[in-house]
Amino acid sequence: MSGQIDAPPRRRAGRMLPRMTALRRREALTGYLFILPAGIGLLAFFVLPTLRAAQISLTHWNLMRPAKWAGFENYARLWADAQFWDSMWITLCYVLYNIPVQTALGLLIAVLADRLAKSVALRAVIIAPYLISNVVAGLVWLLMLDPLIGMTNSFLGLLGLAPQGFLSSPDQSLISVAAISIWRHAGFTALLFYAGLQAIPKDLYEAARLDGASEAAMFRLITLPLLRPVLVFVLVTSIVGSFQVFDVIAVTTQGGPAGSTRAVLWYIYENAFQFSRMGYASAMSMVLFAILVLVTLAQMRLLRGDRSDLG
Amino acid sequence: MxxxxxxxxxxxxxxxxxxxxxxxxxxxxxxxxxxxxxxxxxxxxxxxxxxxxxxxxxxxxxxxxxxxxxxxxxxxxxxxxxxxxxxxxxxxxxxxxxxxxxxxxxxxxxxxxxxxxxxxxxxxxxxxxxxxxxATVALAYDAGKLAAAGLSPEDLADLDWSPEDGGSFQQAIARMTVDAAGTRGNEPGFDGSKVATYGLVSNPFSPHGETEWSYLAGSTGWRFIDAPWAESYNFDDPRLAATLAWFRDLARGHHYMPTAEQTGKLGGETLMFSGKGAMSVIGSWQAGLYAQSMPSVRFAPIPAGPEGRSSMFxxxxxxxxxxxxxxxxxxxxxxxxxxxxxxxxxxxxxxxxxxxxxxxxxxxxxxxxxxxxxxxxxAVATPETTFPFPVTDYGNEISAIVRDALDRLMLGQGDADEILAGADAEIDRLF
CATH class of the missing domain: 3.40.190.10 (Periplasmic binding protein-like II)
Known part of the structure; x- marks a missing residue:
């Protein structure tokens, strides 16, 4: 769009072009300088490790001896490894427990904060869990959810309800991990939605109200469509993050009980650092990476995340 | 410059x-x-x-x-x-x-x-x-809870055990288990769904069971492996299945011990220190912490099984x-x-x-x-009353397999013999 408008008329091209390109070049240089720090970070912490992992995935390497070339053996093994696919399934279940609740809760909190609560203190409370590290959150919940001495079961007891196993029960462990994660992330999701809500022109609501629209109708017809780019951002980042669930599991269940929380990243960690199978762990990481790229592309396509309904 | x-x-x-x-x-x-x-x-x-x-x-x-x-x-x-x-x-x-x-x-x-x-x-x-x-293991107990159960330190000094009826060890555990109404595990009317103090507590069952289960499995004559650096394990031995089934029933049947679902990651230490547990088998390296955190703690030898006492060394x-x-x-x-x-x-x-x-x-x-x-x-640090830590290849992989199997067994997800035989076969495939 901008290219067409800025393009100088043909006739004056001869005189204008050298100055424009010089200016452009300087602007471009400034632009590159701005993204340079992030670019270095991206290169050093993402691109190079990814390439290295791809290289390691083609070897057998136990960290202690020089790597041995393995070709695609690790990938073939992965294909036949029932436990890997089981861990992918567990991860998928986790994503399905986590994302809908977290997103809906975040949206609800954001809309409530936008429409009702004007208190800064309240907004600070909403975001507070996000400021706690995952490990600390995991430890605190581990204590509170302890089946025998945790306060959660004491509360249930006061209400006359039976005590639950939570993280120690294979039927509840994954849901419990997801709940901890929702508790920690819903506030941050709400903050993103809240920022998105501020970008929606208030006159739209006023006009709608004049037309007699209800709060629910305004939410459905104005808020949701105009929030779509934010929604896509939230979904893409939280789904990718959710597929990579690790720290809460590492602190609370270590993949147990009976393997019920052995999500794919935990399985990769087990293979890399407990079984010293760096090649195999790297191969799994590459497959997970590919799956996440596909999931993200599909989301962008389906939700038209690069376009806004505004304007 | x-x-x-x-x-x-x-x-x-x-x-x-x-x-x-x-x-x-x-x-x-x-x-x-x-x-x-x-x-x-x-x-x-x-x-x-x-x-x-x-x-x-x-x-x-x-x-x-x-x-x-x-x-x-x-x-x-x-x-x-x-x-x-x-x-x-x-x-x-x-x-x-x-x-x-x-x-x-x-x-x-x-x-x-x-x-x-x-x-x-x-x-x-x-x-x-x-x-x-x-390091060896011993039975840590709360002296106050022992006295309240009408038992003396001498009673604990000479406990016996078998996988069939649990021996005097199980009787002591039962007496030291108390429900919310104050009824003891060996008395009529004991309510297993509302236990205030468990007779025996432990960490979640670990693959080597150093403090959780190996002292009883070892007392039946069972050993992890037949020789150092062996290439197969004895997890399919019926003596081990009988021992672990006894533990499972102690928790899921009698309610004298927290079930796997009830044993949080915080483990036996926390349960003992918070007064939820009356006895727990611990390693000698933990004794200092116990003495510091729990003034009423005393130590007794582990119970003697069919083949005598047996601690991991x-x-x-x-x-x-x-x-x-x-x-x-x-x-x-x-x-x-x-x-x-x-x-x-x-x-x-x-x-x-x-x-x-x-x-x-x-x-x-x-x-x-x-x-x-x-x-x-x-007392148990003698060649006759100890067995070594099983040193073999694939230690970490074996741990992961056994951990899952023990989880399932203690959660009551199937027959002890079958679960352990499955784990044993999986370990055989590693070598």
Whole structure:
């Protein structure tokens, strides 16, 4: 769009072009300088490790001896490894427990904060869990959810309800991990939605109200469509993050009980650092990476995340 | 500025040359013991001018990752504290110096170590570590809860057990279990759904069951493996299935012990300290913490099973990195760590039992001085009443398989024999 408008008329091209390109070049240089720090970070912490992992995935390497070339053996093994696919399934279940609740809760909190609560203190409370590290959150919940001495079961007891196993029960462990994660992330999701809500022109609501629209109708017809780019951002980042669930599991269940929380990243960690199978762990990481790229592309396509309904 | 850099470099080189000191890096994970070994290092440095011992202590969880990274970057410590679980893969990858030639050349006395310890760290004539301490297990109990159950310390001193009826051990557990209404596990009307104090508590069942289940499995005559470095395990043995089924029923049937769902990650320690548990089998390395956190704790020997008492006998060792740049000094330090001089310091610290058998009495006295009676742990530290930690290849993979199997068994997800046979078959496939 901008290219067409800025393009100088043909006739004056001869005189204008050298100055424009010089200016452009300087602007471009400034632009590159701005993204340079992030670019270095991206290169050093993402691109190079990814390439290295791809290289390691083609070897057998136990960290202690020089790597041995393995070709695609690790990938073939992965294909036949029932436990890997089981861990992918567990991860998928986790994503399905986590994302809908977290997103809906975040949206609800954001809309409530936008429409009702004007208190800064309240907004600070909403975001507070996000400021706690995952490990600390995991430890605190581990204590509170302890089946025998945790306060959660004491509360249930006061209400006359039976005590639950939570993280120690294979039927509840994954849901419990997801709940901890929702508790920690819903506030941050709400903050993103809240920022998105501020970008929606208030006159739209006023006009709608004049037309007699209800709060629910305004939410459905104005808020949701105009929030779509934010929604896509939230979904893409939280789904990718959710597929990579690790720290809460590492602190609370270590993949147990009976393997019920052995999500794919935990399985990769087990293979890399407990079984010293760096090649195999790297191969799994590459497959997970590919799956996440596909999931993200599909989301962008389906939700038209690069376009806004505004304007 | 340009002139400064060469000056700095030459300055560093000069000072390094002037000192000409050899620094021996020594890594360990136990923060409690770091000061003890610093004392040993001071004694050693006094005897070996020009050699400095640099002790680095890292928590257990980071220790092994840090060590592996250090091996990889060629920056590993000259000497480090080693655990039997890591021995096979370190040895197989040539990371551990074989100390046997140096032991022979120095005429170093291995006979003074507690029987069984050197064997754990040896393979086909090679010695990959010098023993530094040993550990057994004993029954920790709350003296107040014991008295309330109408039992005496003498009753606990002579417990027996069998997988069929649990023997007097099960009777004691039942009496010490109390429901919310105050009814005891052995009395009519006991409500297992509302237990206030469990007779027996433990950590979630770990693959080696050092403090959770191996003391009873071992008392039936069962052993993990038939010989060191074996290539198959005995997880499909009916004696093990019977033992674990007894534990499962103790929890799920009788409610004398928390079930797997009820045993949180916080484990037996927290349950004992919070008064939710009356008895728990613990390792000698935990005794200090128990005595500190729970003044009413006392220790009794583990119950005797069909084949008598049986505790896992596990000890740490000091290993020398094969890539050490100072192999002579590294050996000298390792030899000193295992010597009477340093082992006496360890004994007097009253934290763990030193590997040198003659110093056990000194350690007992040091514990005694802290008000801790450790005789129940020493009572089973004999070759007849112990079995070694199973050292084999694929230790970590086996742990993962057994952990899942034990989880399922204790959760009541199937028949004990079948679950264990499945795990045993999976382990066989590794070799």
């Amino acid at each position: 340009k002139a400064l850099i060469p000056a700095l470099i030459s300055g560093t080189l000069l000072s390094a040359a002037a000192h000409a000191e050899v620094a021996v890096d020594y890594w360990m994970w136990d923060s409690q013991q770091a000061p003890v070994y610093r004392k040993c290092a001071d004694l050693f440095e006094a005897e070996h001018p020009g050699v400095k011992i640099a002790i680095t202590q890292t928590g257990w969880n980071q220790y092994w990752t840090a060590l592996q990274t250090a091996f990889l970057s060629g920056d590993a410590p000259d000497v480090f504290v080693n655990h039997a679980t890591r021995l096979p893969e370190f040895a197989a990858n040539g990371l551990l110096a074989n100390l046997a030639p140096r032991i022979d050349a120095a005429g170093y006395d291995l006979g003074g170590f507690h029987p069984g310890l050197v064997e754990t760290w040896s393979k086909e004539g090679a010695v990959y570590g010098l023993p530094k301490d040993w 596990n000890g740490l060792a000091d290993s020398v990195w094969s890539g050490s740049g100072n192999p002579d000094e590294a050996w000298a330090w390792t030899a000193f760590l295992g010597s009477d001089a340093c082992q006496s310091v360890v004994a007097e610290s009253g934290i763990v039992f030193p590997a040198r058998e003659a110093l056990t009495e000194d350690a007992l006295r040091a514990f005694e001085a802290k008000g801790i009676d450790m005789s129940a742990f020493v």
